[in-house]
Amino acid sequence: MNKQIEATRRRVTVKDVARVAGVSAGTVSNAISGKRKVDHETRARIDKAIKELGYVPNLAARGMRTGRANTIAIFSSMPTAVAAGSARLGFLMEVAASAAVAALERNVALVLVPPIEHPETALGTIPFDGAIVVEPEVDDPYWKVLRDRGVPVVIIGPPPEAPAPAVRVDHATIATMLIGHLLDCGAREIPLIVGRSQRQSNRVFRETYEARMAAEGLPARVIEVSEAEGELGAEAALLAELDAGRSMDGVLAPIDSMAAGAMAALHARGLRVPQDVRVATRYDGFRARSQTPALTALNLRLDEMAQLATTALLDQLEGMSEPVYLDAPAPELVVRGSTVPRD
Amino acid sequence: MNKQIEATRRRVTVKDVARVAGVSAGTVSNAISGKRKVDHETRARIDKAIKELGYVPNLAARGMRTGRANTIAIFSSMPTAVAAGSARLGFLMEVAASAAVAALERNVALVLVPPIEHPETALGTIPFDGAIVVEPEVDDPYWKVLRDRGVPVVIIGPPPEAPAPAVRVDHATIATMLIGHLLDCGAREIPLIVGRSQRQSNRVFRETYEARMAAEGLPARVIEVSEAEGELGAEAALLAELDAGRSMDGVLAPIDSMAAGAMAALHARGLRVPQDVRVATRYDGFRARSQTPALTALNLRLDEMAQLATTALLDQLEGMSEPVYLDAPAPELVVRGSTVPRD
DNA sequence: AAATTACGTTAAATCGTTTTAACGATCCCG
DNA sequence: CGGGATCGTTAAAACGATTTAACGTAATTT
Numbered sequence: 001m002n003k004q005i006e007a008t009r010r011r012v013t014v015k016d017v018a019r020v021a022g023v024s025a026g027t028v029s030n031a032i033s034g035k036r037k038v039d040h041e042t043r044a045r046i047d048k049a050i051k052e053l054g055y056v057p058n059l060a061a062r063g064m065r066t067g068r069a070n071t072i073a074i075f076s077s078m079p080t081a082v083a084a085g086s087a088r089l090g091f092l093m094e095v096a097a098s099a100a101v102a103a104l105e106r107n108v109a110l111v112l113v114p115p116i117e118h119p120e121t122a123l124g125t126i127p128f129d130g131a132i133v134v135e136p137e138v139d140d141p142y143w144k145v146l147r148d149r150g151v152p153v154v155i156i157g158p159p160p161e162a163p164a165p166a167v168r169v170d171h172a173t174i175a176t177m178l179i180g181h182l183l184d185c186g187a188r189e190i191p192l193i194v195g196r197s198q199r200q201s202n203r204v205f206r207e208t209y210e211a212r213m214a215a216e217g218l219p220a221r222v223i224e225v226s227e228a229e230g231e232l233g234a235e236a237a238l239l240a241e242l243d244a245g246r247s248m249d250g251v252l253a254p255i256d257s258m259a260a261g262a263m264a265a266l267h268a269r270g271l272r273v274p275q276d277v278r279v280a281t282r283y284d285g286f287r288a289r290s291q292t293p294a295l296t297a298l299n300l301r302l303d304e305m306a307q308l309a310t311t312a313l314l315d316q317l318e319g320m321s322e323p324v325y326l327d328a329p330a331p332e333l334v335v336r337g338s339t340v341p342r343d
Numbered sequence: 344m345n346k347q348i349e350a351t352r353r354r355v356t357v358k359d360v361a362r363v364a365g366v367s368a369g370t371v372s373n374a375i376s377g378k379r380k381v382d383h384e385t386r387a388r389i390d391k392a393i394k395e396l397g398y399v400p401n402l403a404a405r406g407m408r409t410g411r412a413n414t415i416a417i418f419s420s421m422p423t424a425v426a427a428g429s430a431r432l433g434f435l436m437e438v439a440a441s442a443a444v445a446a447l448e449r450n451v452a453l454v455l456v457p458p459i460e461h462p463e464t465a466l467g468t469i470p471f472d473g474a475i476v477v478e479p480e481v482d483d484p485y486w487k488v489l490r491d492r493g494v495p496v497v498i499i500g501p502p503p504e505a506p507a508p509a510v511r512v513d514h515a516t517i518a519t520m521l522i523g524h525l526l527d528c529g530a531r532e533i534p535l536i537v538g539r540s541q542r543q544s545n546r547v548f549r550e551t552y553e554a555r556m557a558a559e560g561l562p563a564r565v566i567e568v569s570e571a572e573g574e575l576g577a578e579a580a581l582l583a584e585l586d587a588g589r590s591m592d593g594v595l596a597p598i599d600s601m602a603a604g605a606m607a608a609l610h611a612r613g614l615r616v617p618q619d620v621r622v623a624t625r626y627d628g629f630r631a632r633s634q635t636p637a638l639t640a641l642n643l644r645l646d647e648m649a650q651l652a653t654t655a656l657l658d659q660l661e662g663m664s665e666p667v668y669l670d671a672p673a674p675e676l677v678v679r680g681s682t683v684p685r686d
Numbered sequence: 687a688a689a690t691t692a693c694g695t696t697a698a699a700t701c702g703t704t705t706t707a708a709c710g711a712t713c714c715c716g
Numbered sequence: 717c718g719g720g721a722t723c724g725t726t727a728a729a730a731c732g733a734t735t736t737a738a739c740g741t742a743a744t745t746t
Contacts, residue, residue: 011701011702013701013702013703014702014703014704015702015703023725023726024725024726024727025702025703025704025726025727026704026705026706026725026726026727026728027724027725027726029703029704029705030704030705030724030725033704035704035705036705036724036725037723037724038724038725039723039724039725042724042725056467056492057467057702057703058407058701058702058703059412059468059469059470059703060403060404060406060407060410060412060470060701060702060703061403061407061701061702061703061704061731062702062703062704063403063406063407063470063703063731064401064403064404064406064407064701064702064703064704064731064732064733065702065703065704065705065730065731066703066704066705066731067403067731069402069403069470070468070469070470071454071469071470073452092440093436093437093439093440094436096436096439096455097435097436097455097457100455100456100457101457101459104456104457104459104465105459107464107465107468108468109416109454109455109456109465109468109469109470110454110455111414111452111453111454111455112439112440112443112452112453112454112455113443113447113452114440114443114444114447116444116447116448121450122447122450122452124399124400125402125413125450125451125452126402126413126414126452127402127403127406127412127413127414127452127470149399286629286632289629289632289633290632290637292636292637292680292685293635294633294635337635342635354731354732356731356732356733357732357733357734358732358733366695366696367695367696367697368696368697368732368733368734369695369696369697369698369734369735369736370694370695370696372733372734372735373694373695373734376734378734378735379694379695379735380693380694381694381695382693382694382695385694385695400732400733401731401732401733402733403731403732403733404701404731404732404733404734405732405733405734406701406733407700407701407702407703407731407732407733407734408700408701408732408733408734408735409701409733409734409735410701
């Protein structure tokens with residue numbers, strides 16, 4: 001009953017519990033983990049001792065013995081993150097939130113590793129058993145290190161290397177849905193504003209766009225904007241296009257910051273959205289929703305993707321299953337005011 | 344040069360490095376940590392050996408010896424989270440993103456602990472040296488356990504107990520700003536839609552509202568809605584109010600889901616926002632921005648708050664400073680279409 | 687020249703848990 | 717009655733790092 005308020009109190013260990021309960025340390029361990037059978041009555045004594053002493057296991061020691069940290073990390077790499085701006089972060093955080101819940105349900109904690117300056121350093125400081133890598137680049141630094149170290153990894157996004165465990169996101173499908181929607185809305189002159197970097201998503205988007213436009217017998221116009229320029233870059237590029245007298249009745253800008261830039265350009269030239277020009281983007285985040293009118297986008301079902309990835313990773317860690325290759329759930333079109341007039 | 348591809352390879356330890364470098368394990372440790380001086384030339388040998396062997400330190404072992412996990416956790420508690428819905432999560436994730444960056448800059452990883460069913464269980468599985476607790480309730484389960492265990496904690500929000508290290512958020516200021524703005528916009532009949540639970544923020548908001556309305560000689564009308572009912576509850580409550588013939592030209596709904604419900608009710612009765620009724624809410628998140636028109640809200644500067652809290656916590660952990668009590672940065676009003684006509 | 691200090695290094699102890707192999711006791715079966 | 721099985725338990729050996737106290741040598745002071 002007496003609250004021992006000593007300045008420095010030795011940590012309560014499994015040995016202390018053992019002594020009080022009149023058993024050996026090993027038995028206490030077994031009682032806690034449930035790995036081996038322990039007599040019902042002795043277990044009761046142990047439980048009592050634990051409560052009495054306020055024992056809380058030392059996770060570092062446990063981890064050292066078992067070789068597991070009971071932790072997984074979620075990574076998103078640097079370069080494009082800064083470039084693609086808040087979108088990327090929002091994307092990552094949406095995934096992380098869902099992954100954290102899924103992981104905790106299996107008593108594993110999630111370590112959040114946002115894009116930072118020096119990835120390598122961080123990697124050495126963070127204890128984790130496996131990782132989820134969000135939309136890695138082709139030569140993603142995180143992914144490469146993890147793979148080389150033999151850390152179990154599940155990717156969310158298109159896998160950068162042929163057979164890698166991943167929740168596969170098919171950018172072609174995404175592109176097709178968005179283009180199809182713009183066409184359905186009656187748009188015929190639809191420039192594509194796309195990132196200049198060699199990321200897979202840019203490439204696939206572009207190819208899919210060109211193929212589809214060709215199939216429809218419509219002109220394809222690709223406007224490349226450096227990711228680093230983001231919103232302003234896209235605005236400038238579209239203004240140039242408009243001022244050069246090239247007409248348009250739709251704009252497809254998968255990267256949401258660029259879509260925002262496009263909106264600004266259209267407004268500046270007095271074009272009405274959606275009456276004159278329809279606009280669509282990919283990720284239905286902050287950015288897309290803050291426009292007026294809000295942008296038509298896709299519900300990528302990030303929560304489901306995160307859950308899939310997390311359970312796949314944990315199954316793999318527990319040896320319950322081989323590495324798997326899953327397909328992301330089909331995205332859903334979220335139609336908003338930027339393509340269909342509201343109210 | 345030969346890639347040893349053995350089925351099971353013993354982990355490379357500090358001893359292996361020591362052997363190769365021709366020194367003792369202790370010296371390798373010193374070289375790595377930089378805690379004691381190591382001859383320049385031997386350090387070079389050690390570095391070489393490390394690279395050669397691909398040594399990566401075992402963090403569990405290190406943690407066991409040092410007693411530090413190099414990890415902090417960020418918590419948000421259960422009950423209201425589910426109630427307040429996505430808003431709460433968005434809030435948490437915004438804070439977490441920023442905290443993660445701040446922590447990683449000091450080589451500490453951030454563990455994300457979203458609201459879950461059984462907080463106690465999780466606590467026992469997660470290794471962390473300190474914690475950030477986001478907007479704890481008066482009797483917050485997480486906070487109580489952490490305090491009892493003597494884990495260093497910094498709170499973001501109003502502190503539930505007199506002197507607790509915190510980044511203090513002043514709900515009175517927040518309430519004052521929002522009410523002031525609605526008044527400035529010309530609103531005179533402004534019901535307050537507030538949560539029914541005994542959370543501090545509800546109480547403070549309500550008191551501030553009543554005081555201010557009294558001071559202005561205006562009628563105060565408080566509509567209580569149970570947090571669990573959220574959006575629909577608020578909608579129903581406001582519909583009832585309207586149908587009872589009580590007129591209004593403003594609505595203050597701090598909880599964003601309830602603000603959404605209010606918008607629905609107003610639309611349903613053909614009232615125009617902002618021409619007939621001005622609407623404002625507190626947190627400028629997803630919800631607020633997705634309304635048409637988007638809701639006027641506050642930029643609470645969560646990123647700065649998170650950064651403050653994180654550095655305060657880490658300073659405390661490193662013994663660099665005593666527990667501190669900081670004030671959150673002043674919020675900024677974000678005026679949107681729900682109070683001021685746009686375009 | 688003797689005494690002291692400073693420096694870099696080391697062997698050994700230590701952190702607290704899980705796991706291993708072995709143990710005695712009890713029970714079952716032939 | 718003796719030879720397994722079965723059961724619950726235990727003592728001791730890991731796990732891999734950091735830290736302690738002590739050491740020899742070289743440099744500096746007295």
